[in-house]
Amino acid sequence: xxxxxxxxxxxxxxxxxxxxxxxxxxxxxxxxxxxxxxxxxxxxxxxxxxxxxxxxxxxxxxxxxxxxxxxxxxxxxxxxxxxxxxxxxxxxxxxxxxxxxxxxxxxxxxxxxxxxxxxxxxxxxxxxxxxxxxxxxxxxxxxxxxxxxxxxxxxxxxxxxxxxxxxxxxxxxxxxxxxxxxxxxxxxxxxxxxxxxxxxxxxxxxxxxxxxxxxxxxxxxxxxxxxxxxxxxxxxxxxxxxxxxxxxxxxxxxxxxxxxxxxxxxxxxxxxxxxxxxxxxxxxxxxxxxxxxxxxxxxxxxxxxxxxxxxxxxxxxxxxxxxxxxxxxxxxxxxxxxxxxxxxxxxxxxxxxxxxxxxxxxxxxxxxxxxxxxxxxxxxxxxxxxxxxxxxxxxxxxxxxxxxxxxxxxxxxxxxxxxxxxxxxxxxxxxxxxxxxxxxxxxxxxxxxxxxxxxxxxxxxxxxxxxxx
Amino acid sequence: xxxxxxxxxxxxxxxxxxxxxxxxxxxxxxxxxxxxxxxxxxxxxxxxxxxxxxxxxxxxxxxxxxxxxxxxxxxxxxxxxxxxxxxxxxxxxxxxxxxxxxxxxxxxxxxxxxxxxxxxxxxxxxxxxxxxxxxxxxxxxxxxxxxxxxxxxxxxxxxxxxxxxxxxxxxxxxxxxxxxxxxxxxxxxxxxxxxxxxxxxxxxxxxxxxxxxxxxxxxxxxxxxxxx
Numbered sequence: 101x102x103x104x105x106x107x108x109x110x111x112x113x114x115x116x117x118x119x120x121x122x123x124x125x126x127x128x129x130x131x132x133x134x135x136x137x138x139x140x141x142x143x144x145x146x147x148x149x150x151x152x153x154x155x156x157x158x159x160x161x162x163x164x165x166x167x168x169x170x171x172x173x174x175x176x177x178x179x180x181x182x183x184x185x186x187x188x189x190x191x192x193x194x195x196x197x198x199x200x201x202x203x204x205x206x207x208x209x210x211x212x213x214x215x216x217x218x219x220x221x222x223x224x225x226x227x228x229x230x231x232x233x234x235x236x237x238x239x240x241x242x243x244x245x246x247x248x249x250x251x252x253x254x255x256x257x258x259x260x261x262x263x264x265x266x267x268x269x270x271x272x273x274x275x276x277x278x279x280x281x282x283x284x285x286x287x288x289x290x291x292x293x294x295x296x297x298x299x300x301x302x303x304x305x306x307x308x309x310x311x312x313x314x315x316x317x318x319x320x321x322x323x324x325x326x327x328x329x330x331x332x333x334x335x336x337x338x339x340x341x342x343x344x345x346x347x348x349x350x351x352x353x354x355x356x357x358x359x360x361x362x363x364x365x366x367x368x369x370x371x372x373x374x375x376x377x378x379x380x381x382x383x384x385x386x387x388x389x390x391x392x393x394x395x396x397x398x399x400x401x402x403x404x405x406x407x408x409x410x411x412x413x414x415x416x417x418x419x420x421x422x423x424x425x426x427x428x429x430x431x432x433x434x435x436x437x438x439x440x441x442x443x444x445x446x447x448x449x450x451x452x453x454x455x456x457x458x459x460x461x462x463x464x465x466x467x468x469x470x471x472x473x474x475x476x477x478x479x480x481x482x483x484x485x486x487x488x489x490x491x492x493x494x495x496x497x498x499x500x501x502x503x504x505x506x507x508x509x510x511x512x513x514x515x516x517x518x519x520x521x522x523x524x525x526x527x528x529x530x531x532x533x534x535x536x537x538x539x540x541x542x543x544x545x546x547x548x549x550x551x552x553x554x555x556x557x558x559x560x561x562x563x564x565x566x567x568x569x
Numbered sequence: 570x571x572x573x574x575x576x577x578x579x580x581x582x583x584x585x586x587x588x589x590x591x592x593x594x595x596x597x598x599x600x601x602x603x604x605x606x607x608x609x610x611x612x613x614x615x616x617x618x619x620x621x622x623x624x625x626x627x628x629x630x631x632x633x634x635x636x637x638x639x640x641x642x643x644x645x646x647x648x649x650x651x652x653x654x655x656x657x658x659x660x661x662x663x664x665x666x667x668x669x670x671x672x673x674x675x676x677x678x679x680x681x682x683x684x685x686x687x688x689x690x691x692x693x694x695x696x697x698x699x700x701x702x703x704x705x706x707x708x709x710x711x712x713x714x715x716x717x718x719x720x721x722x723x724x725x726x727x728x729x730x731x732x733x734x735x736x737x738x739x740x741x742x743x744x745x746x747x748x749x750x751x752x753x754x755x756x757x758x759x760x761x762x763x764x765x766x767x768x769x770x771x772x773x774x775x776x777x778x779x780x781x782x783x784x785x786x787x788x789x790x791x792x793x794x795x796x797x
Contacts, residue, residue: 152755153751178754179757183757189755197753203768210765213764216766216768219768250752423720434740488719489718
């Protein structure tokens with residue numbers, strides 16, 4: 101039975117510029133339906149129509165018929181639709197309303213006027229399902245934990261139709277497996293789950309139906325396995341590891357706590373010149389904190405860092421000279437984009453206009469050149485932020501989840517470009533990623549953070565073992 | 570409402586607000602009397618006894634700075650010790666009056682207001698605004714960090730300030746408020762007379778009554794002592 105049915109749906113944010121051009125799409129109860137496609141091709145737009153965000157809160161021209169749980173949603177408010185459709189949007193961090201995890205998960209249930217005892221049960225069940233401690237403060241959670249929280253908050257509401265827009269962004273492999281298994285259990289109980297996701301290697305084994313969106317039209321993918329092969333293959337490494345081991349950074353006994361939460365408990369790590377180091381670990385294990393300490397954006401509580409990057413590191417605060425040597429790509433690209441166009445954003449840090457052109461070419465940003473960076477999709481913003489940082493030719497490049505929001509073709513291109521730049525400039529790259537597909541191609545050496553320490557070190561085999569164990 | 574200030578067991582929110590008004594009024598009224606200072610000290614100890622030790626300690630340096638500024642201005646303009654001490658008392662009264670509000674988690678206040686049927690659009694708006702304050706601080710910090718990492722230049726340069734701080738900050742604010750409103754709406758939040766549940770309603774206890782009665786008695790006593 102169809103839970104969602106779209107017939108000849110067309111939508112334009114700006115008059116006559118159709119993002120969706122006659123979409124015919126169905127999702128059934130008892131199945132996980134995957135919506136796949138390139139970054140910026142309209143996946144979120146389609147999901148927003150089902151949730152009622154479009155046209156209620158995001159205006160535009162909408163034509164065609166969308167039937168959800170037997171009701172035509174035309175004229176219905178998003179809050180009315182939310183009684184039957186649970187929706188996990190992108191950007192989990194910005195959706196949090198409450199200070200405590202338990203209150204956040206209970207918020208939707210309160211709005212649905214559930215009895216207190218039922219809310220308590222659902223909060224417990226949803227938190228257990230998403231493996232998140234209900235007593236934690238929401239602002240202290242890591243990116244992945246926030247994603248789990250928002251998913252738990254939606255699952256607790258118990259609607260029979262659940263929509264998840266890039267739910268695996270920032271989730272580690274355990275979190276991904278937990279979520280997908282939970283969704284599988286829900287579909288076995290007759291729920292309809294619609295997922296939009298780029299990490300196809302993680303979702304395809306769990307999904308029943310696959311739809312591909314391209315140029316504003318959706319088509320059902322008949323051969324799931326062939327599609328998986330075309331989208332989820334491990335990306336090949338084009339670089340070779342450095343011959344010499346010259347220390348660039350030596351971290352000894354690094355500790356860091358946030359309030360009472362001890363994140364790092366004595367990390368010992370050496371980073372060598374010209375290597376590509378991959379940092380692995382579960383959500384909330386302290387990978388981003390470690391990166392921030394390395395970048396001198398955060399000070400460690402204890403331990404010592406010896407660096408051979410800047411001979412005059414100056415005071416406690418990192419200088420401008422330091423950041424000319426050390427390029428930092430944030431987990432959230434929104435903070436780092438401030439110029440009025442993508443071209444100016446790239447030119448800002450580039451040594452010359454010619455080099456900016458080269459970077460624009462390498463990252464395939466020609467079609468976005470005149471756009472305002474803040475108007476781009478999340479995946480496109482991430483690509484631009486990486487390009488903008490790379491344009492300043494840092495000797496050390498710190499990349500925190502650089503592949504989130506990238507479609508497979510974009511991912512291949514991104515990894516290829518980073519590899520080429522690494523070979524040409526002999527830069528040192530330190531990357532955090534939860535994505536198996538590019539992990540080995542971004543790694544000469546890997547370190548696993550576990551229990552607040554660098555628990556294991558190894559080569560590509562460690563990456564393989566970590567992701568497949 | 571900042572996490573650092575939160576008391577583990579804050580008093581009943583509405584009592585807290587009433588207490589704030591009382592301290593403010595009695596503190597200002599008795600500011601010119603030496604007894605007024607003893608009253609404020611007693612109130613501070615009263616808060617300590619009811620578990621507000623963290624905010625009580627944090628407020629001391631803040632109160633010292635505020636009182637110092639106002640006392641300095643008053644002394645320079647009047648050259649009178651009495652007026653200067655009154656300025657100190659007034660500043661201390663304001664700082665103490667702020668204390669119950671600062672120590673209260675936003676969710677308790679909004680739940681309490683919902684219990685007395687204040688419209689949900691008001692209570693939720695209030696909660697979002699209150700939780701926005703620490704978020705904004707974090708956002709500004711992150712944007713400034715990002716500026717440094719990309720070598721955006723000094724904030725003293727108006728062009729840099731506008732381009733690299735204000736524009737991303739405004740964009741973030743719009744993004745945050747848009748996403749928050751989407752999040753709230755898609756999680757079934759409705760205004761108007763619609764049924765909803767208050768998970769963990771705030772309950773009035775004997776401890777709250779004792780707190781307020783003690784404060785009312787103390788305030789009444791100081792007014793009598795100073796004016797009658």
